[in-house]
Amino acid sequence: MSAPRTALSLTPAALRALTEEGRAPRLLDVRTPGEFRTVHIPGAYNVPLHTLREHRAELLSHLDEDVVLVCRSGQRAREAEQALGQAGLPGLRVLEGGMNAWEAAGAPVERGAERWDMERQVRLVAGSIVLTTGLVGLLVPGAHLIGTAVGAGLTYAALSNSCAMGVLLSKLPYNRGPRTDLRTVIAELRSAS
Template structure:
């Protein structure tokens, strides 16, 4: 049996202090461009997780050993840390609690146009399906089972820390924002230092 690897993290307070002292590490935000555009840490570079996954070998020469990975809560940043570590980049850290914790700590945030975050969108869609099928189920026997299936999906999403509905909603144009390609990501990384 192999020992489980420990992901190194950094708290929002420590990262904020380093930033204020002019010793900020490179900040790599792995959220979607739409999420990044809504709110991000000043100075962060946006390299969405799917771009990182597909082009990590091309990105490695543009990253140094002092990198903090950022996402909304820490889950995607942890995935990115694993990928980059496997590709040979040492000493990566994940922002503990992600942007959620960064904002709770009242650290500086560069804001763009407001949009609903994915969790809120999932709650709206799931709740609407359950409500609609519950009401229609009064007249049409069996329709309520659709709501039951959505409830089962949400339960599985909580247990597995994954969300199929969120993945589907993230594909909508509203949630994608401008497309980030590898050239744009590399240009952003070059300009950040």
């Protein structure tokens, strides 16, 4: 059995230096359209992770190894790197620390309308459920068990590095934004070659 592949990473400082030298790699931002509209690196292409996985064969012929994958913290970008690597494009790089690290480094960004990120939304919903069921539990025996179930779900989410509540919240209109038109992205990738 072979060892799992680890994605190559690129620090925000190294990416910024490449950009300032005019040698910027192509940036594929695999976050949701809503996250991308809120803040992204100038010149990045938005190809949400689910779209990338579904259409990786189509994207493959328009990408080369001079691509850096970007998400909020690096997790989804590593998943995108694995998906593209399995499809035949190895050696892609992931922005170390994602947009969080890029912004913390004071690197340039393009901003849109401010919106809450998914992690904050999950904390609000989970906290509200636990608080409400805890208070209702004072009057209705057993209601606190709903909060206990939410706590168990959050524990599982942390251990498995997945989040069912985040997936559900991402389907709300607030988080969706316009769908990514793959033909437009491919045309932009082709024209940038």
